[in-house]
Amino acid sequence: MSREGEFLPIYTDKEGSAGLIAAQHVGVLGYGAQGRAHALNLRDSGVSVKIGLYASSPRIALAQKEGFEVCSVATCAQTCDLLACMLPDEIHAQVYTKEIAPFLQSGQTLLFAHGFSVYFKQIQAPEGVGVILVAPKGPGYALRENYQQGSGLFALIAMQQNNAQHNAKELALSYACAIGSGRVGILQTTFKHEACSDLFGEQAVLCGGLVHLLENAFNTLLEAGYPGELAYFECVHEIKLIADLIYHKGLARMQEHISNTAEYGGLVSGTKLVDAQSKARMQEILGRIENGDFARAFMQEAKQGYTHLRARQSALQHSPLETFGAHLRAHLFK
Ligand SMILES: NC(=O)c1ccc[n+]([C@@H]2O[C@H](COP(=O)([O-])OP(=O)(O)OC[C@H]3O[C@@H](n4cnc5c(N)ncnc54)[C@H](OP(=O)(O)O)[C@@H]3O)[C@@H](O)[C@H]2O)c1
Incomplete structure (x- = not known):
């Protein structure tokens, strides 16, 4: 270590x-x-x-x-x-x-x-x-x-x-x-460290954990009766502002740039969402990457014409998140 x-x-x-x-x-x-x-x-x-x-x-x-x-x-x-x-x-x-x-x-x-x-x-x-x-x-x-x-x-x-x-x-x-x-x-x-850490980062955070977190948070607000526009701004759009702060200043100094309300809310609720069980599931994900299970499943997915990937892409494209997102992005990025 x-x-x-x-x-x-x-x-x-x-x-x-x-x-x-x-x-x-x-x-x-x-x-x-x-x-x-x-x-x-x-x-x-x-x-x-x-x-x-x-x-x-x-x-x-x-x-x-x-x-x-x-x-x-x-x-x-x-x-x-x-x-x-x-x-x-x-x-x-x-x-x-x-x-x-x-x-x-x-x-x-x-x-x-x-x-x-x-x-x-x-x-x-x-x-x-x-x-x-x-x-x-x-x-x-x-x-x-x-x-x-x-x-x-x-x-x-x-x-x-x-x-x-x-x-x-x-x-x-x-x-x-x-x-x-x-x-x-x-x-x-090493080849092992690059291959496994890269796949783990994609799955646990960048393309897996984060994407599903955004989607579920957006749907929670929408299903509770909040307008989709607000749900999109709060749960998806603003990710860039936080990501930029983390990218340039790191996690600790990012906290200095957000309000006390946001910092305290993040502390009490973040640990409810991502807890010891989530960490155990991350370890399970890393284990499946290291022992080759993920690689075998991915090769099988490719052999079968990427059916799961295509279905997921289509579902996301036709989701309320994308409908509201496309509507707002058309105004934001003219
Ligand atoms: N994307 C990233 O951010 C990133 C970052 C770091 C490392 N990598 C690694 O870089 C490698 C390439 O990834 P990529 O994202 O650049 O892939 P990509 O954008 O999908 O490009 C793959 C290229 O390979 C060509 N190709 C497909 N089948 C072929 C064949 N049978 N014979 C010859 N050429 C063929 C494709 O041609 P067509 O376009 O005509 O299909 C395309 O030009 C991967 O190992 C990936 O893990 C990617």
Whole structure:
């Protein structure tokens, strides 16, 4: 367990060798949220990049318009030193088996932006092929925007195995610096810690706990007869104001910026909602992530055409929360 006062070292551009990644031919597989940002930042840092996509991808035209050579994943695997796997996590295994593994040679490197497929053993690269992680802490558009503004996004790096020629850590640091993360900070972790903490944060807080909290709070006010507009402002819209305070000042100093009434109310009611039982359920969620149950369920969901995900998206889209939200956002963000 990390102890207070024991911090991980934070690497920056000073520790990353720009020459190392600049000497590699990089194939960025996928041109979505992460792939596009990685490719553009790498190229602006002087790295030679081509894009690997499937033949009917609608993103081929965009990548070509933005000046990239686009080819198949298999061609990238045959011609590039480093393959940055910016594909949806649940298809890594099938693309790897069909289009990468048959061509892999000792000295090449596979790079991931999330540890899912490596930690949950969807992919097991042969000896002599490097396996590294460079995971920016934020979405692709922020990675690109920050880079263009002369800054970057914090990134995590991890090393599973060296390739036959290069030290995995030096390569990961060099790549992280080339996408701009060396301008702010790079933390070294493991595939397990990145994969599991990232999934846990999404499930317990960002995309699970928080979303369902907002939805239930909104519905509680609506069902008690309060106007939907008020319910939306109080339980959904204002989350940004608190999130911004936490982002810039942290939890403790956020409290200094809210009223005593809000602070006292938060204290007496927050602990009623999130109590020891909620913590026990969080531990259960973490356990299901660590033992691979979540990964297996997600792969099954993908295999069955994402039926639960599609149903949830449709229900949310047609919910009163979205109806009132869309109505208010049309006035707020004209
Ligand atoms: N999004 C984030 O905030 C974030 C942050 C950190 C790390 N990551 C990680 O980054 C990786 C990529 O995620 P993402 O959010 O960037 O995904 P994404 O936006 O869905 O983009 C995936 C890209 O892969 C392409 N693709 C799909 N199937 C393909 C195939 N068979 N062959 C070649 N290309 C294919 C897609 O093409 P089409 O568009 O034509 O379908 C798309 O360009 C994941 O490992 C994810 O966990 C994401």
